[in-house]
Amino acid sequence: MIALVTGAGVRVGKALALALGTAGYDLELCCHRSLAATERVAERVRKLGRKATVRQVDLADGAAVDALTSDLRRRHRRLDLLVHNAGTFARTPFPETTRTALAHALEVHVAAPFFLTQGLLPLLRAARAPSIVALGDIFGERPVVDFAAHCVSKAALHMLVRQLAVELAPKVRVNGIAPGVVLWPSEELGQGARDAALTRVPLAREGSPDDVARTVLFLAREAPFMTGQLLTLDGGRSVPL
Ligand SMILES: NC(=O)c1ccc[n+]([C@@H]2O[C@H](COP(=O)([O-])OP(=O)(O)OC[C@H]3O[C@@H](n4cnc5c(N)ncnc54)[C@H](OP(=O)(O)O)[C@@H]3O)[C@@H](O)[C@H]2O)c1
Structure with missing residues (x-):
């Protein structure tokens, strides 16, 4: 089994790579700036007895x-799992948001998953039970002030999941995960905002990268009748009270 993971060197992507390696996948690991960290992840995957290749690419x-x-x-005959994990999380107050900032969020969150999927379609279709999983965001379903580019681009990614599920059925299943707080982006939002966010989480904790990895594995291996779904992974934060 072969999987490709984008943003595979750090944080959630690192956990995904290690979980997939442990689950028996050979891996294509994509990174942008975190080349050294991704090489270390690849080395750990090889120690698990799996193949791992690192690709540095600006999505x-x-x-x-x-x-x-x-x-x-050219290098592969099939691809069993494609995980669109790479993401950006930049503060973009609406009055100051530039065309460049919006275009960048759309390139990483929408155009890259769109054209990566399109380009890899022959490999996906050659696999026995191919699956695509995209990492969305609960803020792709509702707005958050000062993050317009992020919210709008993640919302488009959620629609891409639903669109591709229909376009690529019945051979390729396409699902997404919409996490809440998993690893707090401390550079963009302070500790006070984190504590305030956690008071709204019924399960009273941040999600872990491992929570995401387990959900990706569930979607890839345990959900053969599921496609076009966005699973909310937020400890219950989005349940209406
Ligand atoms: N963490 C959370 O609480 C949370 C919440 C909701 C949704 N999510 C989503 O879950 C996914 C993983 O979360 P995360 O916090 O681990 O994400 P992250 O740290 O913000 O970014 C993940 C990876 O995306 C890659 N990336 C960014 N821009 C890229 C580009 N232009 N080209 C190629 N790669 C690029 C980065 O690779 P390099 O490091 O190699 O540059 C980075 O390692 C993301 O899609 C995120 O939006 C996360």
Whole structure:
């Protein structure tokens, strides 16, 4: 079994890579800036007895995405699992948001998953039970002030999940996960905001990268009748009270 994970060197992506390696997948690990960290993840995956290759690619660069898919099609005969994990989380107060900032969020969250999937479709279709999982966000379903580019682009990613589920059925299943707080982005939001957010979480804790990894594995291996779904993974935060 072969899986590709984007943003695979740190944080959630690192946990995904290690969980998938443990579950028996050979891995294509994509990174952008975290090359050294991703090489270390690959080394740990190899120690598990699986193959791991590191790819450094800027997913905001369409030509680089196309070059990646071409190379993967030359090197592999099939792809069992594609995980669109890479993401950006930049504060973009609406009055100051530039076209460049919006375009970047859309490139990483929408265009890259769109064209990576398109380019890898022949490999996915050649697998026995292929699956795609995209990491969305609870803020792709509702707005949060000062994060317009993030919310709008994640909302588009959620629609891409639903669209591709229909387009690629019945062979390829496509699902997403919409996490709440998993690892707090301390550079963008302070500790006070974290504590306030956690008071709204019935399960009273942050999610862990392992929570996300287990859900990706569930969607990939244990949910053969599920497609086009966004699973909310937020400790109950979005349950209406
Ligand atoms: N953590 C949370 O609480 C939370 C909450 C809701 C949703 N999510 C979503 O879950 C996913 C994983 O979360 P995370 O917190 O681990 O994400 P993250 O740390 O913000 O970013 C994950 C990876 O995305 C990669 N990336 C960003 N821009 C890229 C680009 N232009 N080209 C290629 N790779 C790029 C980065 O790779 P490099 O490091 O190699 O540059 C990074 O390692 C993301 O999609 C995120 O939006 C997370």
